[in-house]
Amino acid sequence: MTRNLFLDVFLILLTGIMASPLVGIGQPLVFAHNDYEKPQPLANALAARADFIEADVFLRNGQLVLAHTPAEADTAKRTLEATYLTPLGTLFTQYNGRVSPDRRxxxxxMIDVKDKADEVLPILRTLIEKQIIVFSRHSSAQAVRVVVSGNRPRVENYLDFPLYLFFDGRPSELYDDETVKRVALISDNFRSYARWDGNGEISDEDKAKLKRIIKRAHEAGCPIRFWNAPDTPNAWKQLRKLGVDVINTDHVTECVEAVR
Structure with a gap:
């Protein structure tokens, strides 16, 4: 390979990397926080084209039920399968290999596991494998990716799980080159780094702390999300300017309209 050809290839690769959302460039992704609590779970998130759709699950009587606390789980009626997995499978069939008329x-x-991972994940795997083509991008390019958050297995065990399962990482965790491929994003509590209430500009002190964590995630090749952050148009704008890749919100439609 000549020197000029090597330089050309390098520039092409560099351009591709810079265009990637994993390094904080381009429009941010939108995360539908606690979608199952909304008036029309799944439907509104899909209509808004939310990039991540979150469901909290507990294990009750052999089923994965949707709830935020153990007390709520004890009386929960809705299940992960009926509210999310089955409808997504129906849409996948309806739209010939995707869950939306939008081909892109x-x-x-995002499955936020609230009970013990070693009890929940075997049931989750069984449910997914009932319609694996819907949830494995190794089977279909437009499949719904499944990410496990909350109570997760140990990092060193990620590679023991099927390739259709990904995991929600943390800034404090270390990943080798193979394990990081199973980390869909890095998430952390905004309040661990900043006291900002969403009004005006973020203080320089808070910016410095947030930037360090954002840089750490990007150096690992992962997008980053903060939960428990201010959830207003100004906050979405400020977080985007900092390089936050995934905006956590309870106002999905408004957020999508604001950041895209």
Whole structure:
């Protein structure tokens, strides 16, 4: 390979990297926080083209139920399968290998495990494998990606799980070159780094702390999300300017309109 050809290839690769959302460039992704609590779970998030759709699950009587606390789980009626997995499978069939008429749209389903991972994940795997083509991008390019958050297995065990399962990482965790491929994003509590209430500009002190964590995630090749952050148009704008890749919100439609 001549020197000029090597330089040309390098520039092409560099351009591709700079265009990637994993390094904080381009429009941010939108995360539908606690979607199952909304008036029309799944439907509104899909209509808004949310990139991540979150469902909290507990294990009750052999089923994965949707709830935020153990007390709520004890009386929960809705299940992950009926509210998310089955409808997504129906849409996948309806739209011939995707869950939306938009050919570019392929959302991620974030499963926030509230009970013990070693009890929940075997049941989750059984449910997914009932319609594996819907949830494995190795089977279909437009499949719904599944990411496990909350109570997750140990990092060193990620590679023991099927390739259709990804995981929600943390800034404090270390990943080798193979394990990081199973980390869909890095998430952390905004309040661990900043006291900003969403009004005006973020203070220089808070910016410095947030930038360090954002840089750490990007150096690992992962997008980053903060939960418990201010959830207003000004906050979305400020977080985007900092390089936050995934905006956590309870106002999905408004957020999508603001950042895209």
């Amino acid at each position: 749209y392929a959302p991620t389903l």
